[in-house]
Amino acid sequence: MNDLFDKCRTNGGSFGAFRAVGDSYFTQPILEGLPGAHMQFRGKPVIVWAINNYLGLADNPEIKAAARAALERWGTFSPMGSRMLTGNTEAHIALEQRLAAFLQKPASVVFNYGYLGVIGSITALVDKNDVVVMDKLSHASIVDGTLLASFGRRFRPFQHNDMDDLEGQLKGANRDRKGGILIVCEGVYGMRGDLAELPAMCDLAERYGARLFVDDAHGFGIMGANGRGCGEHFGVQDRIDLYFGTFAKAFAAIGGVTAGEREPVEYIRYNARTNVFAKSLPLLYVETLLATIDVIEQRPDLRERVWALAKRLQDGLVALGYDVGDTKTPITPVYVPAGSEQTAMEMIRILREDYGVFVSGVTYPVVPLGVVLFRMIPTASHSEEDVEVTLRAFRELRDRLHIDLSQKPSAANR
Numbered sequence: 001m002n003d004l005f006d007k008c009r010t011n012g013g014s015f016g017a018f019r020a021v022g023d024s025y026f027t028q029p030i031l032e033g034l035p036g037a038h039m040q041f042r043g044k045p046v047i048v049w050a051i052n053n054y055l056g057l058a059d060n061p062e063i064k065a066a067a068r069a070a071l072e073r074w075g076t077f078s079p080m081g082s083r084m085l086t087g088n089t090e091a092h093i094a095l096e097q098r099l100a101a102f103l104q105k106p107a108s109v110v111f112n113y114g115y116l117g118v119i120g121s122i123t124a125l126v127d128k129n130d131v132v133v134m135d136k137l138s139h140a141s142i143v144d145g146t147l148l149a150s151f152g153r154r155f156r157p158f159q160h161n162d163m164d165d166l167e168g169q170l171k172g173a174n175r176d177r178k179g180g181i182l183i184v185c186e187g188v189y190g191m192r193g194d195l196a197e198l199p200a201m202c203d204l205a206e207r208y209g210a211r212l213f214v215d216d217a218h219g220f221g222i223m224g225a226n227g228r229g230c231g232e233h234f235g236v237q238d239r240i241d242l243y244f245g246t247f248a249k250a251f252a253a254i255g256g257v258t259a260g261e262r263e264p265v266e267y268i269r270y271n272a273r274t275n276v277f278a279k280s281l282p283l284l285y286v287e288t289l290l291a292t293i294d295v296i297e298q299r300p301d302l303r304e305r306v307w308a309l310a311k312r313l314q315d316g317l318v319a320l321g322y323d324v325g326d327t328k329t330p331i332t333p334v335y336v337p338a339g340s341e342q343t344a345m346e347m348i349r350i351l352r353e354d355y356g357v358f359v360s361g362v363t364y365p366v367v368p369l370g371v372v373l374f375r376m377i378p379t380a381s382h383s384e385e386d387v388e389v390t391l392r393a394f395r396e397l398r399d400r401l402h403i404d405l406s407q408k409p410s411a412a413n414r
């Protein structure tokens, strides 16, 4: 007789080889200290390029003061219960109004996690007659929301950012149409830093009578003249039906928001099971987030700093011969031909141990076999010196391991 737990004693499952050896170096590493550009890893100082603290707000004094005041007043848990029953407050409503104004939409609804917000929004809206058309490179929350919403039925993935394929899928969805069509994509693609073709997607959505949901987790607070995100960047915010942002990146908090016209937002509020059946976001976060929006509105210099540092880092890597793909944002993917998984891990180890540079790396199947992708996130709390130290490390890594940078692995990853 098979025991359910048999598989847990093998090296199967996601990251099973790492789990089986009790790894804590490549998976679940422990970074010590306040999230920022400088932390400790295994007792040694490191420059961290692996966290989404884009605007450096994890250590912002005004935001910490607001959090202290909220903690003093409300503790960690208030209010209790789901918003549908006992967990609603004036502050939650004020935060939603403030976010709606920031995002230039009539209404918004907040969620406890970005992941739950994406899943909740998609599953609330899409019923058995509707179909989801999804960019193939989408984040797990979009994939999971789409799978749940389409349970047992067909959804239509399209090739990443391929507008011809999207149009083909929309034509197919229209032909079989029994209900509505929801197109879902990211604004900024979190691993590669490239942007969704939002103006063309808005055109297609309008032409085929579809609605567009943009998960702008990595663009919220960063993209556009005022940090309102990719819709603002492209001048199409008013044409995006539902805009989604997480608080877990530039906002350095926790939670997420879906913004749009009042009726669909209210429909989501009442039908998103991830909200209806979950305790509401604690006031500690709700009140702190009101202060965070103030800072984001009042400090455009933080955004400018991230972009300037990102340019310096990306230009420097390209000058060394590294392939940074077609990023259009601060996210800096470095595609390195490593040959094998072992060499990829050795590169990560050398950067951390010999140069104090902490980057995360991903390998196959996210990138082609034999390639390692170092995803680097410059933030407002990095310094020019951090960039220079890191570029020196990458130069020495290239020379020590004789990495053949004439190959451009990102081309095979499009």
Ligand SMILES: Cc1ncc(COP(=O)(O)O)c(C=O)c1O
Pocket (backbone or CB within 6 Å): 113, 114, 115, 116, 118, 139, 141, 186, 190, 215, 216, 217, 218, 246, 247, 248, 254, 255, 256
């Ligand atoms: C595109 C995208 N959507 C959703 C999420 C989930 O957000 P959260 O971490 O707030 O749950 C993430 C986080 O990695 C993301 O990158």
